[in-house]
Amino acid sequence: MPRPTESASPATFPRPASAPPSEFDLIRRHFSRGTRHTDLAGGDDAALLSARPGMQLAVSTDMLVSGTHFFADTDPQDLGWKTLAVNVSDLAAMGAEPRWAFLALALPAADEDWITAFARGFYACADAFGVDLAGGDTTRGPLNLSVTIIGEVPAGAAIGRAGARAGDDLWVSGQPGLAALGLAALRGEVDLDPPGRQGCIAALQRPQPRVALGLALRGLASAMLDVSDGLLGDLAHVLAQSGAGAVIDSAALPLAALLATGAPEDKARACLLAGGDDYELLFTAAASARTDIDALSRRLALPLHRIGRITGRAGECLLRTADGEEQVLHPSGYDHFA
C-alpha cells in the first residue's frame, strides 16, 4: 500500500538504470536467504508451501512492540533471536514441528547496522530449529516485530490446554524464573553474583524453545503450554480450559538454581512462580507416564520437574508447603491492558 500522507510518485519519474538500490532493497536483501522446504518464498503476492500428507498445520502469531515487550536499546541480534524463538516456543507447546515463519516489521528508519544484526539473530534461531523465513512485509513506523509461524503436527496429535485430568502429574521443564531474575537485574531491582547475573540475562535475551521436548511429549502429555506469562498465570489457563484444579508441592519447586545466582529467596520464589519469558514447557501427564518422562529428561539432558498434581476442584490452585499446610494461590495472568 502507498502511504496516503505523502504524495504519490509521478508516473514517469526518470530513474536511471544504474541507480543504487534503495534502503528498502537493502533491508529486503538481509531477509532473502534461501529456503529449504518452501515451494515459493518471497517476491510474489504470497508464498507457497505444502503440508506433508497426514499433517495438520499449527499456526501462531506474536507481535513484539518496543517499550512494551523489550527495551528500545536491546541488542538487535538478541532481539532477532527472541522474536522468532517466542513463536517457535508456541509450536513446541503444541507438540508441532516449526517449519515456516513470516516476518512483518515496522522500522522507524532504515538503520542497516541494526537490520544486519537483527537478521543475524533471527536466522540463527531459524537455522537452529529448521525454520524457513518464507515471506513477510517491511514498512516504516514505530518499531514493531510481528511473526506468524506455521508448523506441522500429525493430525490429532497436537497437545492442547484442555486435556488435564484429576490425578495427572504437573510438570515443568528446565529452570523457570531465570528470565525474570535477569529482567530484575537489568532494572537494578536485585543484585546477583556476576556469573548468575550473566546466566539470567542470557535466559531473558536468548530463550531456548523446547522443541525436542514438545515433540517427544506427543502421546505422553495430556495438556501443555509454554510459560510465557508466568508459571501460575499459565497454569490458570490449563486449569480453566480443562475444568480442573491443581496442588503445587512447594518442596518440589526448582528453587536451588535460582538461589545459586545470589537472589534472595522471596525474589527467587516470586520469579519462579510469576516471572514470565522463560518459555519452558508446563505440562500434565498421567502418573503412568513417569518412567517415560524421566527417561526423556535423561535423553534430552533437560531437567523435568514434577511439581504437583491436577485435582478435580475446578479453578482451585493450592500450594502445599513443606509442613503440609495448603495455601490458596490466585494465579494472575499478565494483562497488557491491566
Next chain:
Amino acid sequence: MPRPTESASPATFPRPASAPPSEFDLIRRHFSRGTRHTDLAGGDDAALLSARPGMQLAVSTDMLVSGTHFFADTDPQDLGWKTLAVNVSDLAAMGAEPRWAFLALALPAADEDWITAFARGFYACADAFGVDLAGGDTTRGPLNLSVTIIGEVPAGAAIGRAGARAGDDLWVSGQPGLAALGLAALRGEVDLDPPGRQGCIAALQRPQPRVALGLALRGLASAMLDVSDGLLGDLAHVLAQSGAGAVIDSAALPLAALLATGAPEDKARACLLAGGDDYELLFTAAASARTDIDALSRRLALPLHRIGRITGRAGECLLRTADGEEQVLHPSGYDHFA
C-alpha cells in the same frame, strides 16, 4: 511476553473470582466469533487447521501502520474491512482461495468503541470472502495492524509473476485509479463532482478484492498480481520477474470513468498509471484466451481491459500514443523508505 519496562504482577495478587473482565478480555471477546473451517481457533498456543487433499497453501503478510498506510482518523469500520481486504487481494492475485486469517494488533489504548467498529468491518470482509479469523495477538503499542492470511490453491495451479511471455496480452480488471483520486480528493488536491468524489473515496476505503476473478483465471493467466503500488510499478515487477517488456496502448486505458468524476485529464491519467490502493488484478494471457476472458468479464459483470501486450525486450515499458508514437515509461514502485 510480559513487558520488561513495568513490574511483574505479584505471584499471589488477590483477584476476586467476581472481578469484572479486563479491557483486554473485552477486546479479545470482539474477535472470538465462531469459525467454519478451522480445527482449533484461538485460546491455545497455536491454531490448528487442515489443508484439503491436493492443495498447496498460499500465505501472505501485510502490516498497516497508522500515518504510513492510513490516516489516524480513518473510520475504524472501513479500516477493519481494508485491513483484511488487502490480504485477501494478495491471495486472489495468486489464484488462491482465502481461508484463514491471523490478526496481530497493537493499540495505544483499549478504546472499545473503536474496537467494536474495527471488528465489525473486519468480520464483514471475512464473511464476504469465507475467511475464518483463526487466531491472533493483541498488545499495547502505537497503532499497528498486521494480518497473515492463508489460502489454498490446487498444487501447481498458482499464478505467479514470472510467467509473462512475449506476445501475451496485458489485462487489468475494473477501474484502476479511483482509489488514488479518492486520496487526492481527501487531501484537497483535486475537486471532484460529489457523486464521483463519493465513489472514489469508497474505492479507497472499501477496496473489493477480485477473488472470483483470480480463481477463474487459473489456467488462463500466465502471470498475475494485484495493483497495490500503482499499475506501472506493479507491471515492472511482472516484467522483471518474467524477463520481458511491455507496450501499453494509450487508447485502451480505461480513462473515461475517471474523467466522469470531474478529474482533470492529467490527474486522471497519473492516478490510473501510478496510483496505488485499487487492488485490481493486472494479468497477462495468451491471445488465444481472449474469448474466454471476455466471457469471464460478462459472467462476473466486471470490466476486463486489454491494455497492451508483452514484448521480448526485457525491462522496457513503452506507451503507444493514439498517433502511433512510442514513449518510454519508467515504472517506479512505491518505496516506503525512498
